[in-house]
Amino acid sequence: MNEPRPQPVDAALVPRFAGHATFMRLPAVDSAAGLDIALVGIPWDGGTTNRAGARHGPREVRNQSSLMRRANHHTGIAPYDLVSVADAGDLTVQPIDLMTGLAQIEDGIAAICAQGALPLCVGGDHLTTLPVLRAIRKAQGAPLGLIHFDAHSDTNDRYFGDNRYTHGTPFRRAIEEGILDPMRIVQIGIRGSVYDVDEHGWAKAQGVRIVYIEEFVERGPAAVMAEARAVVGDGPAYVTFDIDSLDPSMAPGTGTPEIGGFTTREAQAMVRMLSGVNIVGADVVEVSPPFDVGGMTALAGATILFELLCVMADGLARKRQEGQQA
């Protein structure tokens, strides 16, 4: 009845170091037509306020994703058996003009949504998430919840005078624009020094739930993720994973490292616990190859991308099954 689903290049036939570097060694496609999930790169870091370089993230995450195999040993999820997913390429985004860049990202994601695919994005700096959310919000026709793994809240107002669009402001803008329902936002892993002690006051006043790293350490992944699932509820939710939520000993290749972060193992466990969340899109952002060591941060990014793909594929398969039973 259906076309065979896209499959990764068979590593038993073509070694992992050979061939074109695509996400998960999947076929490269020109459009998201026919896909359930579109893996898409957003090579843009025009919102970076300090150490730029995340524009190089997608290419290196593709390279390291060649280490990913077909199935998740822990959850038993084999995403390529459940859904159609392929590498939909990079969005074409010019690097010079910020507002043009945001519009190009939104247009690119809107095209993917119009094809009926869920975007699973690789940044790029964290400002890329704002135009992605704008497009998904329009496609969904309802405000979104957000599960946000990060060292930083990214809900500041302005930088360098009156600049409202930076990688430190996307979630404030998304709340102001009615894209995100602040009562359905949870931020996990927040830490580091702050500009002032009330830096997160605005976000908290909107209803954003901030789980600082100290609380995470105290309660553990299972309790925190149970609460996160309750915060976003059954409605459409986006998942954003800033690689700087990981400890820089495990992910040094990022623009704004903060010590005292998640281990990669904790992060994997938490992403698996997203099962049951109505995920309508997700991303991994802020992998910055110029600051990386031996590709280890890009490998962490590729692995979290695979974990996100597994949980999204499983969610879509379950929905499909429920639809058939109904």
Ligand SMILES: [Mn+2]
């Ligand atoms: Mn961030």
